[in-house]
Amino acid sequence: MTEETHSPADAPSAGASQVQHGIENEYYTQEVHGPYDYFDMDAFELENGRTLRNCRIAYATFGELNDAKDNAVLFPHMYSGTSKDMEMYVGEDSAIDPNEYFVILPNQIGNGLSTSPHNTPAPNGQADFPSVRIADDVRAQHRLLTEEFGIDELQLVLGWSMGAQQTYEWAVRYPEMVKRAAPIGGTATNPVLSGLLVDALMSCIRSDSGWENGYYDDHRAVRDGLKRHARTWLLMGTSSTLFREEAWRKAGFTSLSDFVYGAWEEWFLPMDPNNLLTMAWKWKHADVSRITDGDLEAALDRIEARTYVMPFAEDYVFTLEDCREEEAMIPDSELRPIETPWGHFGMFGFDPADKEFIDETVRELLDEEV
Amino acid sequence: MTEETHSPADAPSAGASQVQHGIENEYYTQEVHGPYDYFDMDAFELENGRTLRNCRIAYATFGELNDAKDNAVLFPHMYSGTSKDMEMYVGEDSAIDPNEYFVILPNQIGNGLSTSPHNTPAPNGQADFPSVRIADDVRAQHRLLTEEFGIDELQLVLGWSMGAQQTYEWAVRYPEMVKRAAPIGGTATNPVLSGLLVDALMSCIRSDSGWENGYYDDHRAVRDGLKRHARTWLLMGTSSTLFREEAWRKAGFTSLSDFVYGAWEEWFLPMDPNNLLTMAWKWKHADVSRITDGDLEAALDRIEARTYVMPFAEDYVFTLEDCREEEAMIPDSELRPIETPWGHFGMFGFDPADKEFIDETVRELLDEEV
Known part of the structure; x- marks a missing residue:
């Protein structure tokens, strides 16, 4: 992984790179993680100045965007995950009901379905893939929502772990677009x-x-x-x-x-x-305060969304206290801890009671008038 | 590390083994960890049946054994430690005052000062060193106390982490000898x-x-x-x-x-x-219930010592709850949590307040009539 460096890799690539298509891995396929679509961004410039050419974001959707285009829910995924892993929280009997909401599950840059080290041709493939930030993903998702769907308002952004990091980035970077936010088991600054x-x-x-x-x-x-x-x-x-x-x-x-x-x-x-x-x-490197010159309080004060901060009570990585401190800086927020022995992995839903609790809490948030 | 196997290594070694003295390591020396003495046990049979020949335990002492031989305190050490690391809790201004107590700091088998892989000649050296149990250490320490000093009563056994594991093993294996016990940041069964x-x-x-x-x-x-x-x-x-x-x-x-x-x-x-x-x-593999055929409750019920169970409140490894559950099974015990952000490493005394709290709690225990 190279970082903050500019190399010939940034120059428009010749046709040769079209021939090399990374390395084989049958895990990152429609068969395993589909169905999903692609949003093509052509050349996408990252925050560090490097450019990913032919950059695309894989994403899955459920439900339909209404005419007012105001029924969208965005649900990015965690580390090592894909859009597929979030589908368990989407359904007719869930708070995130595709009969009511247009649900968008974006895949992270680098997750294997979107543009990633393993599927990128030389000279940006494998270890030469540039460092990507949460902010890059959120900017790419913003393009997907606005350019592809014409969405300028989200009923809810939610996510777990790195999904929570993206949720915070969304709420701080585009505060006017996010009506509700539910960062689950994750923080605004790592x-x-x-x-x-x-x-x-x-x-x-x-x-x-x-x-x-x-x-x-x-x-x-x-x-x-x-x-x-x-x-x-x-x-x-x-x-x-x-x-x-x-x-x-x-x-x-x-x-x-x-x-x-x-x-x-x-x-x-x-x-x-x-x-x-x-x-x-x-x-x-997740840190929303990059938007406000390192001032975390100023960054979190930008959030307009009604926010439920949802830590796992026994999480060792993103602890209850880590989450509580940030929650105190978010104007319209509540702390909603999730009691489970599963710690950070509570979101996997190994215990149906955890999944149910999370779903109920999200339902409560969606039911709030904002 | 080989386990439960009997090999020619158990046979009395020939003179040749006297020539090979393991590998050089200047860390395990009197200069770095001394002064300490040795207790030679000759052939020491381990629980798994393997025998360590020329086995010896390094140990340090402070203060003097009184004529009644009833003023001894035993303070085994933690993982990766030696007797030297415990010395910070021994001193004229500490609860463990060498003017009052005869303090024995034994070194674990395998810690580098006692018989250990790096200082053991072939055929038991390095990776051929047998698996050793907490019970083996405690049995060796028992021999040191009884054979070398004629001690049959300990005012206190205390220790941190693996030191706590040894403390529990002492209190369960030789309940009549241990008047007080202070397992700190550790449990009876891992x-x-x-x-x-x-x-x-x-x-x-x-x-x-x-x-x-x-x-x-x-x-x-x-x-x-x-x-x-x-x-x-x-x-x-x-x-x-x-x-x-x-x-x-x-x-x-x-x-x-x-x-x-x-x-x-x-x-x-x-x-x-x-x-x-x-x-x-x-x-x-620490587990006092090996003494009682796997019945932890029966094992802990054997403890006669007045016992302060002293977990670190935020310890991720030996958690407050892990310790609380065991404490509830010990007849004459109290739970005395140590509040510190240092977690399991609180015993290093990076924060003088932690060291002071531990010292005061140990003093309280020593002051109790039992």
């Missing part, structure tokens, strides 16, 4: 300990002898690193309570080993390491 | 999440290309692994509050980098990876 976790995750991958500075031929060459990455995430993403009470049993795992190895390694092993690192860097 | 942390720490070391299955020529060959190990420990050993409040500044660190890289890498880099793995395995 906590330091969360950044140290990112460092540890990245080093799990980079220390793999198959990593080869990011120029591997096949993501499976880095499988040991991906496994360590999975295990390290598990440490901070859960809670001691989850294990003390063996609450993972309720999710159908047959044994501790089944849970620890099966669930988490299965999740991460199909993924492209450079894609993960692009998202990880973005996660680490 | 929490599952704590075991997953151990797995992650071990894999940091074992994934280093210089590890060579534990048969490296120099511990510095594994320095990348040791660095990752330090960084992973830091994630779980601290708390988000420590970073949010920048409480590390009070300890004199000049910057986040100074704290993260300097303090923790400096701590672990001089150490021998096999020594760390011996302690790590021991930590992971």
Whole structure:
């Protein structure tokens, strides 16, 4: 991952780059994560000055945009996720009901469906992919909403973890567009300990002898690193309570080993390491106060949305206190903690009660007149 | 690390083994950690049936054993530590006053001063060192106390983290000997999440290309692994509050980098990876209920000591709740949480207020008539 540098990579690429199409990975396909559409942006200039040519955002939608174009809900996803992972919170019986709302699930730049290290031709592919910020994603999503759909008002922006980071960026960057916001298990500026976790995750991958500075031929060459990455995430993403009470049993795992190895390694092993690192860097550097010259209070004071700040009570990464401090700086906000032994991973819905609680809280927010 | 296997290593070694003295490491010396003495046990049979020949325990003492031999305090140390690290809690102005008590600071088998992988000749050296249990250490310490000093009563056993694990093992295994116990930031049976942390720490070391299955020529060959190990420990050993409040500044660190890289890498880099793995395995498998066929309640019910269970309030590894559940099973006990943003690392005394609180609580316990 190169950063803040300008290289010949920024120059318009010759036809040759059309020939090289990154490396094969059957995980990032319509079959696994579809259906989704693409929004093509051609040349998209990133905040750091680098330009991604032929840049496109994959996105899924549910429901229909009404004539007034005022029934949209935006729901970006978390680290290592795709639009598919958010679909469980969208449905006729859910608060986010496609009969009522036009629901847009954008995919992050670098997540494997949108323009990403693994699917970008030279000279911007793999380890040469530029550093991308949360702000870049939000600017790209803004283009998708305004240019593709003519939307200038969102009933709700919500998201978990990196999705919460995008939610905050939306509410601070485009305050007049966001009527309601629900950042779940995430913060407006990344906590330091969360950044140290990112460092540890990245080093799990980079220390793999198959990593080869990011120029591997096949993501499976880095499988040991991906496994360590999975295990390290598990440490901070859960809670001691989850294990003390063996609450993972309720999710159908047959044994501790089944849970620890099966669930988490299965999740991460199909993924492209450079894609993960692009998202990880973005996660680490999330900070809405970049809009206000480093003044977090001024940034959060810009938020016009009715905001429910929804931390997981036992989250080690984005802690209750981290979230509480920010909530106190948001004008029209409430703190709505989610009690679950699942910690940061509560959003996966392993316990249906967590999913239900989140859905009910979102429903309450949507029902508020603003 | 081999386990539960019997090999020719158990046979009496020939004179040849006297010639091979492990690998050089100037960290494990009297200059750095002394002064300390040795208690020689000759052949010491471990719980798993393996025998360590020429096995010895390094230990430091402060004060003098009185004629009644009833003024002894035992203070074993934590993971990656030595007797030297506990000395800060011993002194004329401390609860553990050598003018009043005979203070014994034993070194764990495998810690580098006692018999350990790095200082043991073939065929038991390095990766061939047997798996050692908390119970083995406690049995060795029992021999030290009874055979060397004729002690059959301890005013207090206390310890932090793995020191707490040894404290619990003492109180359960030799209940009639232990009058008071203060397990600090540790539990009687290792929490599952704590075991997953151990797995992650071990894999940091074992994934280093210089590890060579534990048969490296120099511990510095594994320095990348040791660095990752330090960084992973830091994630779980601290708390988000420590970073949010920048409480590390009070300890004199000049910057986040100074704290993260300097303090923790400096701590672990001089150490021998096999020594760390011996302690790590021991930590992971700590469980007093091995004495009572897996019945934890029965094991803790054996404790006769007046016991202060002293968790760190924000400890991610040995959490307040983990400690509270065990405390409820100990007949004559109290829960005395330590409020500090330092989490599990509160015992290092980076904040003098933490050290003072711990000292005062220990003083209160020592002042109790039992």
